[in-house]
Amino acid sequence: MEAIDALISVLHPYDTLSEDERARVVRSFARSQLPEGAMIYTRGQILDGLYIVENGAVEITDANGALVSLLERGNSFGERGLLADGRAVTTARMARTGTVLLLPAAEFRRLIAESPDFARFFERGGRERSGRGGPDVATLKISDILTRSPVTTEPTTPIREAARIMREAKISSLGITDPDGRLLGLVTIRDMSNRVVAEGLDLQAPVSTIMTSDPVTLPPDALGSDVLHAMIERSIGHLPVIEAGRLVGMVTQTDLTRLQAISTSVLIHDVAGAETVEQMAEVTARIPDLLVSLVAGHQRHEVVTRLITDIADAVTRRLLAMAQDKLGPAPAAWLWAACGSQGRQDQTGVSDQDNVLILSDEANPDDPWFAELARFVSDGLNTCGYVYCPGDMMATNPRWGQPRRVWRKYFADWIANPSPEAQMLASVMFDLRAIGGDASLLAGLQSETLAMASANSIFVAHMISNSLKHQPPLGLIRGFATIRSGQHQGHIDMKMNGVVPVADLARVYALKGQLTPVNTRARLEAAEAAGVISGSGARDLIAAYDLIQTLRLQNQAHLVRAGRKPDNYLSPADLADFERSHLRDAFVVVRTMQSALGQGRGVLG
Structure with missing residues (x-):
């Protein structure tokens, strides 16, 4: 014992x-x-x-x-x-x-x-509470509100130098600390105005002469409501955060206002009211802050990605409306459809654009109206942070701006002749979702294509093979196969080796069951309900997907809070032991389901 x-x-x-x-x-x-x-x-x-x-x-x-x-x-x-x-x-x-x-x-x-x-x-894949928009600031922990490391200086620093530090850091308060990082006092913009300028103090005097000594502080695990109450009760706008006696952050009224103002409904309202593309770009620049607040509020990953995708949809529709105002009435019916992450409604803090135009059969695809529409919207999306697709999967490419009859022929050819390119294109196009225009142009096409594809066993076999190309990053001895060199050495690509393998599996399940959902998680749930995948297999794969996506979003939020651009690269070394263990278990589940599909046991294993 x-x-x-x-x-x-x-x-x-x-x-x-x-x-x-x-x-x-x-x-x-x-x-x-x-x-x-x-x-x-x-x-x-x-x-x-x-x-x-x-x-x-x-x-x-x-x-x-x-x-x-x-x-x-x-x-x-x-x-x-x-x-x-x-x-x-x-x-x-x-x-x-x-x-x-x-x-x-x-x-x-x-x-x-x-x-x-x-x-x-x-219990992997725990379900968190859902909701629309931003979190309740009052119930957030201070550690979830902090967005940057505190800026500090020593008490002997001249007032002029302290003011310069604040100006260059673009901050409204400065922590005064000893060499061990312990907080001695606080200086704010108001102090500079009331205690220096108004009183005509010597700018070479030490900053300690104007600081507020022993200011009110709170620990990182205090709630946003504690911050609100302290600020209201004491009429203060800056509150230092102390852990083990050391200054670890600063919460300001601006931080609280920013969090309260960042919600999906606010951003979509601002997008809808934007008069120029540049105004919309100012709105989409706030998406990283929205990501941070949603993750901090413990929203489920499918809620976070859906809300972020809703903003992309709103931006696209606003650009379409602006283009029509500029170009005048369309010469024939058309549909703007998204594929990729926007099509699947699982966008995160980093996304490029993937889109197509489906025209009515009466339309002339060479009519310059459609080319100008595509260019205006695609350029606008790029300006708003949805960068051009590196594979040119955009409506600006004449190949992807064709009448419905041509699209029907595309799918028929891909299904009849499943070359590697055809498999890739079919995989992308099976994720199409209507954004603006005549949605009926896609609805019938989708059902026809699913029926045609599922009936072709050779095409299905090729799609299964294609779905196994992206493997989870598993090392042999209880570890991970991380990137070996370059900028992301020692990291895992949580998109290509985490999310994409599950998305590929879900697409095959949808194909086999002729299921219409496009979102990955919705496809898995529909596949279980239709008997395409066993209940235990579905539960395991959904739980694995939940964990992968959750850790991916948490890592992106961490990068944003650190002042960096979000990306899809996560270092296993940054995870706690139990998170590493569960993440590896999630990858094991994905590989097991891939193996079952590849061995021809179908998806009931």
């Missing part, structure tokens, strides 16, 4: 248990000494409980016998099956002689029910 206690006392989440509770858990474990090659459990077998490697090594394989993980001391396995129907979803075998510990299933479930930390660790 002492050896077991020594092991789990340093493992999360067991290290969160009280001493008495941990002692009970330790007594519940059973130990088995097993030789190399011994089978611990096989896929589909009822699990006796949760396993932990005490020493030796255990290999985990999927339904096709492919190696998923090689586990060593401290790694646990079996939780996925226990949290589903109690049956193993993988096979576990001793790769090297050693011992494994078994926590009985009943004890595991008791801990899940009674320990929030235990439940959070093992």
Whole structure:
């Protein structure tokens, strides 16, 4: 028992248990000494409980016998099956002689029910509250409100130099600290006006002569309501944030106003009222702040991406209206449709543009009206931060501004002759979503294409093969396959190796089931409801997708708060141990589903 206690006392989440509770858990474990090659459990077998490697090594394989993980001391396995129907979803075998510990299933479930930390660790993809727009500032923690590191200076700094620091940093308050970072006082723009300019003080005097000593402070875990109350009660506009005696941030009235003003409804209202493209660009420049506030408010990832995509839709429609005002009536019916992340309604803080024009069969695609419409809108989107598609998948490309009959022929040719280019183009175009114009031009085309594609087994096979090209970044020994060189060395591309593999799988499921949703998560849910994918497979894949997208958005929000542009590159080293463990588990689920699809067992595995 002492050896077991020594092991789990340093493992999360067991290290969160009280001493008495941990002692009970330790007594519940059973130990088995097993030789190399011994089978611990096989896929589909009822699990006796949760396993932990005490020493030796255990290999985990999927339904096709492919190696998923090689586990060593401290790694646990079996939780996925226990949290589903109690049956193993993988096979576990001793790769090297050693011992494994078994926590009985009943004890595991008791801990899940009674320990929030235990439940959070093992239950991947927890569902957060949903909502429209920005978060409630009053309920946010100060640590979620802070947007930059504090700017400070020493008490002996001359007043003139302190004013220069504030001007160059574009801040309204300056922390006065000692060499250890402990807060001594605070100087604001108001102090510069009332205590320096109005009184005619010597600008070479130390800034300590005008600072407010021992100002009101709050800790990072205080709530926004605490900030509001303190500011109202004391008539102050700046509040230092102190942790362990050191200044870690500054919250201002401007910060609170900015958060309260940043919501989807406000941004869309401002877009709709914009008179110029430049005014719209000023609105879309606030999207990173919206991303930060939504993530801070613990909105679900599909809510965050939908709200951000709603703004892109509003910008596109406003540009279409502005173009029509400039060009006059259209010569024939048309539809502007988005594909890519906008089409799937999963845009984040970084997006390019992917769009097409579908014209009525009566339209002349060479009419300059359509080319001018496409150029105006595409240029406007680029100005607003939705940069030109590097693959030229835009309505400005004559190939993607054609009558409906041509689009029908495109899809028929891609399906009949599934070359690599045809597979790529079909994958993109299956994600089309109507944005502005005559939506009926797409509706019938989509249903026809789905029926045609799903009936062609060769095309479906090629689409399945195409969906397996993007692999999750899994390393062999409980790690990740990170980028090996260049600017993003040591990072994971959370889009191409995280989100895209799931989006590709969901597209195949939608194709096989002739399902009309375009959003990835909605496709997975529809595939489960239609029986295209098993309930357990759907739940695992949705949970994996939820975690991947959530960590992707949290990382983007972190970059924005650090003053950097958001991107899709995440360093596993920046994650806590339990986040790394769950992220890898999520990638394992994705690879397992890819393997099932590739082995021809369909999507019911």
